[in-house]
Amino acid sequence: MSFSIEQKVYQGVIKELQRYIEKNNLNPGDKLPSERELSERLKAGRSSVREALRALELIGLVETRHGEGTYLREYRSFQTVELLSSFILRQNNMKDDLTFTKKIMEKEAAKLAFGRISAPDIQELKTILEANSSDALTKHRSFFKYLFEKTENLLLMKIWTLMDEFSHAVCVYRFEESFYYSLLKLYSERDYSSIDPLFSSEVQVSS
Amino acid sequence: MSFSIEQKVYQGVIKELQRYIEKNNLNPGDKLPSERELSERLKAGRSSVREALRALELIGLVETRHGEGTYLREYRSFQTVELLSSFILRQNNMKDDLTFTKKIMEKEAAKLAFGRISAPDIQELKTILEANSSDALTKHRSFFKYLFEKTENLLLMKIWTLMDEFSHAVCVYRFEESFYYSLLKLYSERDYSSIDPLFSSEVQVSS
DNA sequence: AGTTACTAGTGGTCAGACCACCAATAACTC
DNA sequence: GAGTTATTGGTGGTCTGACCACTAGTAACT
Known part of the structure; x- marks a missing residue:
């Protein structure tokens, strides 16, 4: 050589x-x-x-x-992005940005999923919210995981998952209970344009 | 271990x-x-x-x-991109996620920057667009880099930068020339609500 | 004081030895 | 003969020890 x-x-x-x-x-x-x-x-x-x-x-x-x-191997970019992101996340003090960026991705997922959400999906999401066994945090996770899967954008979901895991170590947050139901209402009423404002108005609950 | x-x-x-x-x-x-x-x-x-x-x-x-x-080391992805590109170019069925996700982040940056864009900023952005020395791709980069810096969300910018570099190796794209000016117009007219539709309507130009 | 030689620590590389695992084959059992 | 089991060769996974090349700091020398 x-x-x-x-x-x-x-x-x-x-x-x-x-x-x-x-x-x-x-x-x-x-x-x-x-x-x-x-x-x-x-x-x-x-x-x-x-x-x-x-x-x-x-x-x-x-x-x-x-x-x-x-x-x-069939190359998947998210693997690399995932790896690099994890280093980038640790390198700087961007813990503050984390929660915010994560919220943005959740909003976009909610909007992307809009066109693919059917009545059974809404029912399924309600079931997630009403599960007695899981706490608010788990519900938040399951709820959005479902939405991210609906977007069929694997990269987006990977990044979100990563941020979600990091955020748990830093500052957990969730939305008000009513928020999730409001979103479902918008889905069932086919009101796309109100999704964005809904996220903007929602104040996070830190714990 | x-x-x-x-x-x-x-x-x-x-x-x-x-x-x-x-x-x-x-x-x-x-x-x-x-x-x-x-x-x-x-x-x-x-x-x-x-x-x-x-x-x-x-x-x-x-x-x-x-x-x-x-x-x-301060992360610089040049070598990574260079390395990956030769492998990636063999397959183009995964580029959609990347391009789409990147676009989402650019949209959010544009919206986040809204509240922090002043008249001099708009002037500065125009200067970027009118630079003769740089091509359309460079302009796109510089334009959004400026916006991302305005958001003061380092994480968001880092992730975008990452995706931007990767997208160059996979499938470069930009917006129509008029798009950037439309966005600036919305900034100067303080029309926040039209930003989202502007991005949604914009068709990407691949090259 | 300035130069040189030495040395300890570091990465760069290789060779060889095991181990764990898999798949194809051979041997065995019924 | 069909099905099972044992064997075997090839593969990756890992560790050890041995060199070499390089660097920076130190000691020795002038």
Whole structure:
């Protein structure tokens, strides 16, 4: 593994892998050479090859199956965004921004879901709200999780989930009990334009 | 290094590093423990620690200086994007989530900024739009970067920046030229309620 | 005081040894 | 013959120990 200028072996391995994939026209799902074979062919230590593969795995470009092999993977950006977000969240004191941003995403989810919410969905949401076993926080989570799933925007939901988990460690909040029912009312009355104002007016309850 | 559910050691190391960073309130530029020290403290092999650090280095979260140590780094995604782009361009069925989510954040930024936009700000934004030196894409970026800064929500801006960089690698888009001026018009006329519809009606231009 | 040589600590890399896991095959049982 | 079980080879997962190269601080020298 010799490279022009001061490049670490594992970075060289990555470039060689890219070339290999391109050359053999590999698609997601296809198998990559084994670590030992790569090590031998690229004249690099197996540990260096692993450093490269682990890095690619971390950002979701490659999938590893114990005892089977390493496979090219259908890339999903949210995996990387998720990882980076978690670092970004910890790096700065943006705890204050967290709650606010999260609320924005919940609002957008509510609006996005609007066109896909049917009568049974509303009934289902009511069931969530009326569950005796769960507390207000759990209800909030379940309620919006349902809405996020309706949006069919996986990235949006991932980011929200992440923020939700972080917010629990910082400052939990929820809406007034009546808020959720007001939203459901808007759904059943097909009143899209009132969703935004509803969120704006709602004062959060911290606990 | 023992973890609850089937987690690779290097993934555990990353999580421990995140905890360490948060606990000691480390900021970009600060030094991380040496590989050998981490190895000992986390009871993991040095090679596993390296797999974790190399992965973090690859995506630019950490900087390594031979003979010195490993340092936390201000995140710059250039290398990540560059790396991912070659893989991503093979598949375009996931770009929708990204583009859509990004647009949502831009809309919210525009609305959040509303209350903080003054006449000089509008003038400044016009200057950005009329800059001859920059292309439409750069203008879009600069324009919204200005708005995001006005929101004073660092988290929101960080996430947007992240998505913006990723979207460039996947599918660049911008709005119609007239869109930006329409938004400025709403600002100067203090017409908050029309911002949302403006975004909804706007058709993106892909290139 | 300034220069040089040394040294301890760090990352960079490799080789080898196990282990755990999986899948295909072989051997066995009925 | 069909179904089960044991074997085996290949794979990733991990650790250890050994070098090398580099850096910065220190000691020794001039």
